[in-house]
Amino acid sequence: MLMTLIQKEMMHHILSVRFVALLLMCLLLVPLTLSINHRNYRQNLVDYQEAVKLANIEETTVNLKMPLEPDLEVSKLILKPTPLSVFANGLADALPSYLGITRNGITQGPPALVSASLSYLLGHLDFLFIVGTVFSLLALLFTFDAVAGEREAGTLRITLANSLPRDIFLWSKLIGGYLVFVIPFLISLLFGLLVLVWQGFPLGEPDIFPRVLMLTFASLLYIAVFFAIGTVISTYLDNSKTALIVAFTVWVFAVLITPRVGFLAAKIIAPTRTSQSVYMEKKPCETILMLNLKSKK
């Protein structure tokens, strides 16, 4: 019974426009994004290698008996780009390109996005963004009418008039929709990975493959969460159009607003001193110590 219902559900989804939208997004976005980000990573790697080469050429020797300017960077720890940034760029562009080691402490080099700051205005496109934003929206598109649509059309009443347990009906809706959703997603990811391997990405490395696998599982789980959200909304409402509007409102808050509000709210809830005021507080201590040292000398 469950299998028949799942098959019916799958057929219903495959013949709908949303499946075309899903296919379009999967086939166009996933491989393209992975490929473009791999090019970006290779460029960053060249930057890194040249920076290391430069640091090796400029290797400084320090005479401990001579005065050394406190702000002078005697060495640099350069940030190496990780190949996995192809999937989720994360903080890679926001972290300092290097940490300079000076007598005064650690100084920070400019992050990559300083040189490409205009693109920062429009945001970064990677696999994580596609799953987190685009596919979560699509997951809601697949589920908003799971129950509300059948109720609205009157088919729910007819279906449940037969000897069909309600849990099997809902499971068929969830499983059928989920299968139709994840199969093109996984195929396009596989295709994207093949493109990456063809471009020279070291997918087979023991440090990389399990992480990519984990990312895939995490993505599937995340999509499942949005399937569940969509189904919850659909079961609570009688009208599919209303369900869709509520689903999108929830999506806007869950995906676009709340994650951004968190850190802004934290600044109000737990304010900190500025780094400058900390520095100014330390300054008199240094002056007093220097004066003491001078007088002792």
Added chain:
Amino acid sequence: MLMTLIQKEIRHHLLSVRFVALLLMCLLLIPLTLSINYRHFRQNLVDYQESVKLAQIEEKTVNPKMQLEPEIEVSKLFLKPTPLSVFANGLEDALPNHLGMTRNGIVYGAPALVSDSLSYLFGHLDFLFLVGTVFSLLALLFTFDAVAGEKEAGTLRITLANSLPRDLFLWSKLIGGYIVFVVPFLASFLFGLLVLVWQGFPLGEPEIFPRVLGLTLASLLYIAVFFAIGTVISTYLDNSKTALIIAFTVWVFAVLITPRVGFIAAKAIAPTQTSQSVYLEKTALRENFNAELEERKKEIHQAFWKDRRQPSFEEQFTVGEEVDEQVKPLEEEFRQKFKEHADKIDRNYQREKKYQEQVGETLSRITPTSSLTYLATNLMQTGKRKKSDYFQAGERYHDALHADLFSKIVDHASVRTFHLERDIVKITQPSSLETPTLGETFRQSAVDVLLLCFFAVALTMVAFMKFFRSDI
């Protein structure tokens, strides 16, 4: 007739769930975002003021007669946060918080987002983001069934069976929906502005108010573009559910994907050298010049000592000065030569970078979201113009320091003498950044304004053409 239809449309929207969603977003998000961002701005301002205070306390004096390490920052030009960043944060957090002036050139301080980089993962929440992303989606929600819904329900056929011109019908749909949309939007924005003023925001200042007004008009224009997109989709389809799915697909591509693809594609279309390779090229050049200079200096030394006896210990000082005097013009000549070549390398690199950025900017303008972003950030002084003004001010300040100090530093001296009061150079503090006038900003953003107008007009025309030709 039009008024009656508009009233009916307004009533229809007011009673729908989407109006509740709109009200929720407007009343909750706009005032909250403005208020939180103003607190953020005040914190940034305190940071800036303390940095400047610190720089003034630590004000440096440099003796050009002594050696100066090329990487030492002798002075800093700090980035002052603009109050308008409350509306569109733009590049504010991505620009270096200071430009450090060294003999080697300008070094960048860490941008604000480095210190709270975890929040960078999720992006920034501001008024521009709300309009660009959330309200564009809502605009599609208001229009996807404008025609398709009536067609589906069969009411379009009945309505048009009466003596009702089709243009009036479509205008009523557009105007009615737009009024219902923009009234709560403007009311909540006004409420947000009142909250800001209550918090101490200088809204009444002549430099600020026209820009906020400009941003409001740009937002209304942008919302109109998405109203037109939704109406076009609705006129082309018979089923409102299909229309909604298509509308959201278009939205995903127009708002989320295409603006981000522009700059990535530009990197593939117009690749540039890396900054490191430029630096390596300059280092190699400097080494070549230094080797040649050393060679020439050796020749001068040899010529100088050819017919002279070994000086006594007392004479060494005077003779050293004499040799240095002869070497000075040569050093100056080589310094000039190096500067010319290094400038040429820099210029080529900058040209490549600028071209790449232009390609990215042009490609991203395919969608109205990019145009709104460029227009709004320029208006709010947190966009491309601010970036170029900041870096240009840094370059000017560096040139001034070069003329006053860096060019006077003697590297190759046998003997170093200086007068404690006369030779010391006090580092002048940089002047504050000039802000472009509103007229200049509009001239610069004319392309974006025109593009938004074009999108709105062209898409509305397409909707009307399709509606006139469609068989009901």
